Amino acid sequence: MGLSCGIVGLPNVGKSTLFNALTASAVPVANYPFCTIDPHSGIVPVPDPRLARLSAMYSTRKTVPATVEFVDIAGLVKGASQGEGLGNQFLGHIRSVDLVVHVLRGFDDGEITHVHGEVNPVSDLEVIETELLLADLSSLSGRVQKLEKQWKTATKEAEVQRPAFLAILSGLEAGKPGRAISTDPLANSFRKGLGLLTDKPALYVANVAETELRAPSERVRSLEKAIAGRGGVLIPICAKWEAEIAELPEEERATFLQELGLDRSGLDRLVTEGYRSLGLVTFLTAGEVEVRAWPVPQGTTAPKAAAEIHSDIERGFIRAEVMRYEDLDRLGSEKAVKEKGLLRLEGKEYIIQDGDVVYFRFNV
Incomplete structure (x- = not known):
């Protein structure tokens, strides 16, 4: 299923830098409003350590994670709802995504101008929210x-x-x-x-200086309170720093993060939170040919989940053979799970749960 997150904010807050880090692409980054005019998009894998464990267990030849599309939408300005800047065009781009990621500037940099002349992320958020509401x-x-x-x-x-x-x-x-x-x-x-x-679910990112990841400034703390009052969660990220990490070889990233006392990057948290905010759960399929993560909405029945793989499987659905990932991880093999009587046979009314490892029986 196609899932998209639109990166939204005022000009010069670091949206394109964040997008580049997410997608390891090279979108232009410049110190002037409307550097991004047409939205860029990139597909980002959802971090899921269960896939590596299953791939090792089954000696699989191919591993396919769930993915989310991120769209870098050009900066909004005050008056966008009346067509200011390139407002109408940008608002149309926002309308096409499933989730809105608000990027708010929390860093000082005399060489990067702020469209309102002052770094105030709470005020910036209010401007964006007002334009969307209008x-x-x-x-x-x-x-x-x-x-x-x-x-x-x-x-x-x-x-x-x-x-x-x-x-x-x-x-x-x-x-x-x-x-x-x-x-x-x-x-x-x-x-x-x-x-x-x-109406779209929203995530909030504070683009901060590296030093503020451990010691946030008063204005970032004020932003956190403002977002908590909206029932949201703030994810502090240093987009410039994350872009540098994204350029490292995969095997060096974990070591680099450990040296900084972090268990995962801010980008990993952003992608994971975005996935959750879309109301998704992941079921898994596993075998020698392929291990794959499949995103489906919470409350999805087994036949509808089967349709994500192929419509024929839904049409000819007989039953789902279901194991819990936790049981596979603990016992070490599918055979051991079966011997413990922990493989379940589920019918058409079964609701798929996050972490289900499923094999669908069907006949067409």
């Missing part, structure tokens, strides 16, 4: 008359949609992002069709 309000306001005509007939659909729409509109007018506004679950399909920018 864009949503503008979008909904343009639909009111058309929808009201549809709802004049007292259908069951109208009884669900109208109060949901009014609740969303009222919440946005009060300054709440869409994801903080509750509506009847029966209206979820209608709500999704509205394409609200502020």
Whole structure:
């Protein structure tokens, strides 16, 4: 399944540097607004140590991780919702992604100008959120008359949609992002069709100086409090430093991180948190030919998970043979898991759990 995260922020906050580190690509980085005009994208593997363990256990010939697409979207400016800068184009790019990664500047550098002349990540976040919220309000306001005509007939659909729409509109007018506004679950399909920018899940990254990774400044601590108040989590990252790590050979990165007293890079945490924020779980398939991680939404049934591999498997689904990764890891082999009676046979109603190692039986 295709999953995308849009990297969003004001100009000159380090979005492209972060993107380059994530994707090990070479997007232009320059000290002026709108250096990035067309969005760049790159596919990033989701860190998962279970794959290496399974690959060694099965002596597999190929290992395929789950992936997430990251999209580097050009900098927003105040007034983007009214078309300032290249606002309308950029807002359209944000609308096409599944998750928004807010990159906020927490570093000082006299050679890199700030679009507002002052490094203030809390203020920057408010500017971005306001522009997204105003864009949503503008979008909904343009639909009111058309929808009201549809709802004049007292259908069951109208009884669900109208109060949901009014609740969303009222919440946005009060300054709440869409994801903080509750509506009847029966209206979820209608709500999704509205394409609200502020309905998308969000992650927050503070791009800080290397010294602040262990000793954050007061302004970064203030940002952390502001984001906690939104129910979010702040991930401090030194994008410049992460870009340097990304250039190291794979075998040297872990050693370098250990020397700095870190168990993983900020980028690994960002990719992992992005994956979780999308509401995904991972099931695994394992054998001599291939070990692979498969992302599916939480609540996915076994046949729907099978469809991720091939539609024929869903169509001819018989049962799923399921082992827990933890059992495989602890016992050391599939044979040992079977001997302990820990392999389960699950039917069409089974809900896939994170860490399930699955073999699907089917007949077409």
